[in-house]
Amino acid sequence: MTAPADNTYDELPYEDLAFFHTHPANLAAVAMLCGMTPPPIESCSVLELGCGAGFNLIAMSESLPDARLVGIDYSARQIEAGREMAARAGAANVDLRVGDASALDASLGRFDYVIAHGLLSWVTPDVRSAIFAACNRHLAPGGIAYLSYNTYPGWHLRSLLFDALRFHAAFEGTPLERVPRARAALDRMIDDLPEPDVEYARLLRSEIEGLRDDQDAYVFHEFLETDNHPLHFAEFAVQAAQAGLRYVAEARFGTSAIAQRGDMRRRLEAVSPDLLRQEQYHDLLRNRYFRQSLLCHADLPSNGLLQQGALDRLVILARVEPLPAEADGVRPFRLRDGGVVRLDNPLLIAILDRLARAWPQPLGVGALAAAVEADLAGVALPPGASAGAVIREGVLVGYGWGWWPLLARAPAAALVPGERPRALALARLGARNASSVTNLLHQPVELDAAQRAVIVRLDGSATLDDIAGSLGMTRDEVAATVQGLAAAWLLTRG
Numbered sequence: 001m002t003a004p005a006d007n008t009y010d011e012l013p014y015e016d017l018a019f020f021h022t023h024p025a026n027l028a029a030v031a032m033l034c035g036m037t038p039p040p041i042e043s044c045s046v047l048e049l050g051c052g053a054g055f056n057l058i059a060m061s062e063s064l065p066d067a068r069l070v071g072i073d074y075s076a077r078q079i080e081a082g083r084e085m086a087a088r089a090g091a092a093n094v095d096l097r098v099g100d101a102s103a104l105d106a107s108l109g110r111f112d113y114v115i116a117h118g119l120l121s122w123v124t125p126d127v128r129s130a131i132f133a134a135c136n137r138h139l140a141p142g143g144i145a146y147l148s149y150n151t152y153p154g155w156h157l158r159s160l161l162f163d164a165l166r167f168h169a170a171f172e173g174t175p176l177e178r179v180p181r182a183r184a185a186l187d188r189m190i191d192d193l194p195e196p197d198v199e200y201a202r203l204l205r206s207e208i209e210g211l212r213d214d215q216d217a218y219v220f221h222e223f224l225e226t227d228n229h230p231l232h233f234a235e236f237a238v239q240a241a242q243a244g245l246r247y248v249a250e251a252r253f254g255t256s257a258i259a260q261r262g263d264m265r266r267r268l269e270a271v272s273p274d275l276l277r278q279e280q281y282h283d284l285l286r287n288r289y290f291r292q293s294l295l296c297h298a299d300l301p302s303n304g305l306l307q308q309g310a311l312d313r314l315v316i317l318a319r320v321e322p323l324p325a326e327a328d329g330v331r332p333f334r335l336r337d338g339g340v341v342r343l344d345n346p347l348l349i350a351i352l353d354r355l356a357r358a359w360p361q362p363l364g365v366g367a368l369a370a371a372v373e374a375d376l377a378g379v380a381l382p383p384g385a386s387a388g389a390v391i392r393e394g395v396l397v398g399y400g401w402g403w404w405p406l407l408a409r410a411p412a413a414a415l416v417p418g419e420r421p422r423a424l425a426l427a428r429l430g431a432r433n434a435s436s437v438t439n440l441l442h443q444p445v446e447l448d449a450a451q452r453a454v455i456v457r458l459d460g461s462a463t464l465d466d467i468a469g470s471l472g473m474t475r476d477e478v479a480a481t482v483q484g485l486a487a488a489w490l491l492t493r494g
Ligand SMILES: C[S@@+](CC[C@H](N)C(=O)[O-])C[C@H]1O[C@@H](n2cnc3c(N)ncnc32)[C@H](O)[C@@H]1O
Pocket: 009, 014, 017, 049, 050, 051, 052, 053, 072, 073, 074, 075, 078, 099, 100, 101, 102, 116, 117, 118, 119, 122, 123, 127, 221
């Protein structure tokens, strides 16, 4: 199968990105927290449907060198580009194929993890049903499928922008011509609004302003494609069930109903004991517009409860920087995304202090809990509470807020560089043209000019002195830069 003649992804492909939440180390961690025993990830098999140029899988191959990673997309141009990239990056375990995700047959086999990021709500309803069926057919018995899609009620609001963009972009011209034309027209539209303070004007303005930093490819495929059919979560769950699949949780675990604590948990339970109804109600409360939902085969048992006991089989790691304490005893910490949290809760402070000290080394959650328990000796706990349970609850709270990931397994990395360091092949290639590269944790890392100059030379053959000589830097400067790259999980042991 080749792509339709007018395949817009051929002309305006998405930029190369890796998606942390699709990584099996994250998928398996979420499944474990939901009481499942997912396939071990070291030598797992992964199928990605609608993989574009396969960058997500190529990046994954660096942390999962013994996995089998198969990507399918009907854009021949993107698959061709992906194969070239995989060859240059030495990603021998990545197999990219041109194919139609809605017309696969059983000969493709079964996979431990099936991923479809940005596919399900951008196809016709018939193709969507075929994708659910493909997930069932190609998912191994205990496997996990990941499907992302646009959802309501958030997309009711986003439809304002959808209507405005489609009006301005009309349908003449290539995607590359239409997006800038539509952007300019939207800016003019803000000025044309006759009553700038009414609710409609405020909503439209904030949606238009929110679009300014988005890539042309995103704007085009999100708003100007013929097929963009958001679906309610309830509809998603029904279609999954019809295909023999069952909802597990969200890949961004903290956004799942099952992960909600405190007041929100009580509100959801008051509406229904049924997890699926709780999920839908949660979307209505939060005006959700995008989901990254996990599914498994319908016959796998579940009690719908979060399994705190699974935490001790997971690994936690967080780049956390303690900032100077404030006068009132508040402790600020800078998180990985640059955001600062200001804490006065001794439990959370103790957890963040431990994580900051450990970084970049990963910690088992059990080991973290033991260390924090010792740090907290003498601090009053809620009456009747066990210190271990309270600490693990704190770990879950921070995880739910997105402060740190929990992984089923940490990849092998060189966190302490040797004399001839080797950086990830994909990062070395990427740093030639861009400042953002992907690390072994499947996360983006922003590099400065010195880091870019150094990382492209880290092929495992050059010594620190060689690099210092070629760049006119001192050996100490190179060593410090390389140490920073190691701590960012960009160096391999290989
Ligand atoms: C929105 S893009 C997402 C690409 C990539 N997963 C990402 O998130 O960056 C959708 C991709 O699905 C592909 N696609 C759409 N329908 C398909 C089908 N029926 N079979 C295979 N690929 C398809 C397109 O060519 C495109 O690369």
